[in-house]
Amino acid sequence: MITINQKFPAFNKVAVISADYGKEFGEISSEELVNSDDRWTVMFWWPKDFTFVCPTEIAEFNKNYGEFKDRNTTLIGASTDSEHVHLAWRKSHADLKSLQFPMLSDTSKSLAEALGILESNEKVAYRATFIIDPLGMIRWVCVNDLNVGRNVNEVLRVLDGLQTDELTPCNWEKGQETLSV
Template sequence: MLTVGDKFPSFKLAAVKAGPEGLGGPGKSFTEISSESDAGKWKIVFFWPKDFTFVCPTEIAAFAKLSGEFADRDTVVYGVSTDSEFVHLNWRVYNDDIRDLSIPMLADIKRELSAALGILDKEAGVPLRATFIVDPDGTIQWASVNGLNVGRNPQEVLRVLDALQTDELCPCNWTKGEEALDAQKLFEKAA
């Protein structure tokens, strides 16, 4: 699996648009998103195993509820699975939790991005619940992966993004607004 310090792979994927525009019907609901989209911004890229499942919409909806918080941090959020953009659209139409989704749903139908990241489940052939924070230069700054049956915590992703954007030393459980560690003071105290 690619990890911190690795370049996020180049990609170009079909996607269902974010927001109500995503429910405009075939021809109006789709866009293309690539590694060049939203240049200069931080990116949260999270993967789920399959559409029309049970844990996945809880995570997708939770990320969407925080989309304004991410946007305030000059960060875009992309959700990805190996289902097609047509399956994504149909799922949104019939699932109240994601109908008005404020983030795009990318379709990695050839599994190229998932394979390049090394996150395909060896038995099921679908993406694990992987999450990446990618800096504006395209470098992975945080990577996390859960198995197929356990959802992740988007609040924690936001907390880690806040810490990364400080460019400071942030202790365990640090949250935005708290002081970062001052290494010089810690050395002086230890001396």
Template sequence: MLTVGDKFPSFDLTAVPGGPEGLEGKFVQISDTSNAGKWKIVFFWPKDFTFVCPTEIVAFGKLAKDFADRDAVVYGASIDSEFVHLNWRLHHEDLKKLEIPMLSDIKRELSEALGIIAKDAGVDLRATFVVDPHGIIRHVSVNDLSVGRNPQEIVRILDGLQSDELCPCNWKKGDAFLQG
């Protein structure tokens, strides 16, 4: 699996856009060069139409403005097709309001390049990558398939990374930094 300090792989994936246009049935291409110069939060879930996944996707979507305020974009992805993503958005009440794009890695090229395919299940693990504006992975976390993650923690980590300071345990924006 790729880790901190590695270059995030190149990709070019079809996506269901976030916001109201995502419900119109039009797709967009999103690549590693999209939103150049911004931080990228790229998170993966195992499969659409499951139970834990929408809780995470909705939570990341609700924080889209918080990430945007930090000059970051959020991309959610799975190995499902863009058509499955669209159908899920159209039929899941909470996903209808989703403000972030849902990327389709149906060929598993990005997932395999990152090394996040669950060996036994053959689906994406619940992996989250924080990528800096130069395309370097600055944070990665991976959860078991049965345990959802905390998107608010990713905001905290992004704040710490963007501070370029030493941040103690449980540090949050506005707290004092460590003096080295």
């Protein structure tokens, strides 16, 4: 599995970027992750559309979209389902209709495979979360088994810690003192 201090793999994928007719799809590439405006990226993966745990996570990331935006962070959701399945799920699930971030499609499974998060039997992505710095380097990885949802508040806490560029103690939260050496 790819890990911290490694470059996020190159990719160019189709994503659902809107529910508006004629504006549903767009492309997202790894080149967008490397930028000069100090923008961070959080990319989180789920196993399958039209399941039970996945929409709870996606909806929670969406509820916290403003928190990520306030931290100058682009949020991208992803799975190995097609963009058409993403769109159908988004349109049919009440909690997904107003998503503010793209749903990336990795039908070739090439990105999930490059990240090392492809489950061996079903060939779906594990529940993986990557925090990527403005240089395109992975700074945090968390991977859950297929049946365990993640904690969006922990993703925000770690992002805050990384963005301080200082030492943060156990259970540190934004606004608390960092450690001095």
